[in-house]
Amino acid sequence: MAGKRKVPFDPRAFLVSAGVGRVIFRYNKHQVLYSQGDPADAVFYIQKGKIKLTVVSDQGKEAVVAVLDPDEFLGQGCLVGQLLYMATATAMSETEVTRIEKSAIIEILHEEPAFSEMFVSHLLLRTIRVEEDLVDQLFNSSEKRLARSSIQCATESRQGQAARNQREQE
Numbered sequence: 001m002a003g004k005r006k007v008p009f010d011p012r013a014f015l016v017s018a019g020v021g022r023v024i025f026r027y028n029k030h031q032v033l034y035s036q037g038d039p040a041d042a043v044f045y046i047q048k049g050k051i052k053l054t055v056v057s058d059q060g061k062e063a064v065v066a067v068l069d070p071d072e073f074l075g076q077g078c079l080v081g082q083l084l085y086m087a088t089a090t091a092m093s094e095t096e097v098t099r100i101e102k103s104a105i106i107e108i109l110h111e112e113p114a115f116s117e118m119f120v121s122h123l124l125l126r127t128i129r130v131e132e133d134l135v136d137q138l139f140n141s142s143e144k145r146l147a148r149s150s151i152q153c154a155t156e157s158r159q160g161q162a163a164r165n166q167r168e169q170e
Contacts, residue, residue, distance in 0.1 A: 021104025
């Protein structure tokens, strides 16, 4: 008698569907997902739209620390003991996200190597991008930074369109 074959885990299917510990939310432009200082109790996955992360200093000065696109995560600091969100997450357009409770994402990270690999890859790519931006800010003129940003936006736009086309074909 043949044993049951386990269906391969699909990280994307997990991220775009509601389930135990996962809820899908839709936000309008300028709507806040969470605010700086709110309890950090979940990780968010952007299905569509853009999200801006901003921080406000004790003196009231606001800074944009990131603009996140579809297929990116935010709020992952809760996984390493961060008790409060360090930034405010605001939708920059019509946005759809999956909110994954801390306990649910910890469980899936432990149980599913495919998800763990994808998540770690995301974190490493984000770290590399932040480091590149920091070096750029420290050592390049504003003209070079603007040129780099323009090239990066054009490249990401082409990659995003290619990914959307691929998803539509599936």
